[in-house]
Amino acid sequence: MALSRGKLADIAYIAATTAASIYANPATTKSYIKGLMLFNSNTTAELVKLYNVPDAAAALGTAGVANQIAEFSLKDKETLLFPLNVDGQPTVLTDTNDSIQASTTTASKVTVVVLGDKDP
Numbered sequence: 001m002a003l004s005r006g007k008l009a010d011i012a013y014i015a016a017t018t019a020a021s022i023y024a025n026p027a028t029t030k031s032y033i034k035g036l037m038l039f040n041s042n043t044t045a046e047l048v049k050l051y052n053v054p055d056a057a058a059a060l061g062t063a064g065v066a067n068q069i070a071e072f073s074l075k076d077k078e079t080l081l082f083p084l085n086v087d088g089q090p091t092v093l094t095d096t097n098d099s100i101q102a103s104t105t106t107a108s109k110v111t112v113v114v115l116g117d118k119d120p
Contacts, residue, residue: 003032003119013107019101021100023114024060030094031117033084033090033092035083036084036114039110043076048074050069058097
């Protein structure tokens with residue numbers, strides 16, 4: 001196993017109200033998600049919702065209450081490192097299009113960086 005360290009995805013905005021993928025597992029890859037770095041550039045607090053969504057027959061699955069893993073308020077101009085591990089073990093995405101999805105109150109205000117490794 002040769003892990004590839006580095007960015008898993010480019011920095012991106014979180015979509016508003018409807019959850020969208022912030023990281024989708026590529027084909028023939030295992031991704032080890034260690035955490036997310038989030039920044040709220042808005043002048044007001046933003047409600048952030050995170051989901052760990054299994055694929056739907058190799059397509060992106062749908063975020064919902066059954067796969068929601070967190071909901072929190074991110075203060076204006078706040079940066080937060082949100083861990084996605086249990087007892088030091090990262091969240092592992094194994095199937096094509098297993099994904100981490102997110103939504104927030106206002107579009108183009110909260111940026112996210114996905115932290116982790118992948119085994120190509």
